[in-house]
Amino acid sequence: MKRSPLNLLIALFLASSFALTGCSAQNFFDGPPSLIPTELSEESTETNDSAIEPAQPEPVETQKPLAPITPSLELLISEASYTDLGLEIFLENNPEIVNVQELKSSCTNLNVASEANVLGCFVNPPGKIFLYGITDARVAGAAVVIAAHEMLHAVWYLELSETERDTFTRLLKKHFDSLPQDHYLRERLALYSQSSDTIPTELHSILGTEAANLSIELEVHYQKYFKNRAAVVALADNSFGYVDRLKKQIKDISANIEAQRSLNETTRNSLESRNTILNTDVNNFNEQVAAGGYSKKSDYDRMKKSLEDRRTELTRLYDVFNAEIVAFNSSIADYNEMVKLSNELNAALNTKSD
Numbered sequence: 001m002k003r004s005p006l007n008l009l010i011a012l013f014l015a016s017s018f019a020l021t022g023c024s025a026q027n028f029f030d031g032p033p034s035l036i037p038t039e040l041s042e043e044s045t046e047t048n049d050s051a052i053e054p055a056q057p058e059p060v061e062t063q064k065p066l067a068p069i070t071p072s073l074e075l076l077i078s079e080a081s082y083t084d085l086g087l088e089i090f091l092e093n094n095p096e097i098v099n100v101q102e103l104k105s106s107c108t109n110l111n112v113a114s115e116a117n118v119l120g121c122f123v124n125p126p127g128k129i130f131l132y133g134i135t136d137a138r139v140a141g142a143a144v145v146i147a148a149h150e151m152l153h154a155v156w157y158l159e160l161s162e163t164e165r166d167t168f169t170r171l172l173k174k175h176f177d178s179l180p181q182d183h184y185l186r187e188r189l190a191l192y193s194q195s196s197d198t199i200p201t202e203l204h205s206i207l208g209t210e211a212a213n214l215s216i217e218l219e220v221h222y223q224k225y226f227k228n229r230a231a232v233v234a235l236a237d238n239s240f241g242y243v244d245r246l247k248k249q250i251k252d253i254s255a256n257i258e259a260q261r262s263l264n265e266t267t268r269n270s271l272e273s274r275n276t277i278l279n280t281d282v283n284n285f286n287e288q289v290a291a292g293g294y295s296k297k298s299d300y301d302r303m304k305k306s307l308e309d310r311r312t313e314l315t316r317l318y319d320v321f322n323a324e325i326v327a328f329n330s331s332i333a334d335y336n337e338m339v340k341l342s343n344e345l346n347a348a349l350n351t352k353s354d
Contacts, residue, residue, distance in 0.1 A: 066091040072133075073097070075140075076147045080232060086225030089159065090151040093122065095129040100351050106130045111193035118351055120146040122153035129154070136348030139243070141235030145209050148232050152205040155225060165200065171218050172203040175211065184244035185210060210236040243349070246342050253335050260328055267321055271314070278310050 066088065069077065073095060082090060098106065107121035107130055119142070120131045129150040134143040156165065179185060185206060192202050207214065208222050212233050222229050285303055287293075294300035 076131075076144050079141070079144045079235065080148050081226050081228040082148075082151075083223075083225055083227055086151060089154050089225070090129070090147065093127045093129045093151070093154045095131060095147060095150070097131050097133045099133060103130055103132050103351055111195060111198045113191045115352075116191040117349060119349065120150045122150045122157070124154070124157050127154065127158065132351055134348060136345065139239045139345055139348050142239035142349060145232060145236045145239065148209045148226070149205040151225070152208045153201055156201045156204050168204060168218070168221065169200040171215055172200065172207055175207060175214055175218070176203055179211075184241065187244075209233065210240065243342070243345050246338065246345070250335070250338050250342055253331070253338070257328075257332060257335060260331075264321075264325065264328060267324075271317055271321060274314055274317075278307070278314060281310075282307055 069091070076095075077087065077090070080086075080090075103118065103120075106123065107118050110116075110118060110121060112118065118132075119134075120129065122129050129147070131143065131147055131150065134140060134146075160168070176185070176189070188206060189199070189202060192198050207218070208229070209232050212230065214222070219229070226232060285307055289300065294303070
């Protein structure tokens with residue numbers, strides 16, 4: 001049996017006493033030894049009623065077993081720049097990469113809107129992280145961010161005291177309130193229940209993995225879990241941020257296309273109207289010529305040149321318009337490619353469809 005140092009000392013003391021007692025039992029004289037009476041001091045006559053308490057072993061802290069690092073998890077870990085503590089918390093909560101059906105069955109009763117796209121969750125108890133398996137390399141960074149996001153949920157619920165949570169809630173809300181009104185993180189947070197216990201932990205995970213330039217207090221806090229938090233934020237910007245910027249760009253281009261389409265229609269109608277009027281004037285001119293309506297050659301030449309100048313100008317305007325239509329159609333082709341890319345990236349991050 002392994003003993004604590006204190007137990008060992010007590011055992012040695014008892015063993016020594018036993019040896020001395022045994023040794024005094026040996027007989028080295030022919031007769032019994034004479035006893036020399038001694039006087040006891042007053043202190044020694046008092047009885048000591050206090051018993052020696054046996055030493056108690058130190059309690060052994062039980063640690064959750066760490067999840068094995070599979071090749072898939074290794075990819076998430078290598079780019080997350082976890083500290084030893086951050087990695088330990090991540091692995092302690094048994095992260096598992098799952099498909100859509102497994103994610104839906106595992107991540108239930110979440111305080112999110114019905115239209116929210118759930119990509120991971122932290123379930124406590126028992127303390128487990130579920131992660132959607134993103135396979136599109138173009139948004140692979142999102143998987144790293146999601147894993148770090150869920151690790152920070154574990155930190156919030158399992159590592160921080162109530163006082164610490166209160167302090168960080170105030171700091172997190174202050175930073176969030178400073179974000180621009182059109183920042184995509186505002187739209188993200190709106191998907192969560194606005195209950196007092198949901199928003200703080202989501203801010204802790206979202207801002208911790210997707211927001212740059214936090215307050216010194218928050219940066220110091222996150223340094224416990226990330227060696228290079230900026231690298232995680234960059235991955236978020238290149239995945240979630242890029243998808244959001246692409247969506248906004250498509251929205252702006254779509255509005256420009258519709259405005260240009262309306263302008264094109266107005267220009268086309270104007271050109272067709274001018275062409276109709278010109279053709280009518282040309283027909284009238286030809287009829288007058290046939291009927292001998294121009295007695296003076298100078299009048300004939302003047303009218304003919306006027307019509308020819310109008311046709312030349314109208315032809316030039318048609319050429320300009322047709323060039324604009326070619327450019328417009330090219331912009332539509334570019335727009336359609338952007339829409340295709342956006343749809344593909346959103347599909348890669350979509351867990352709502354079966």
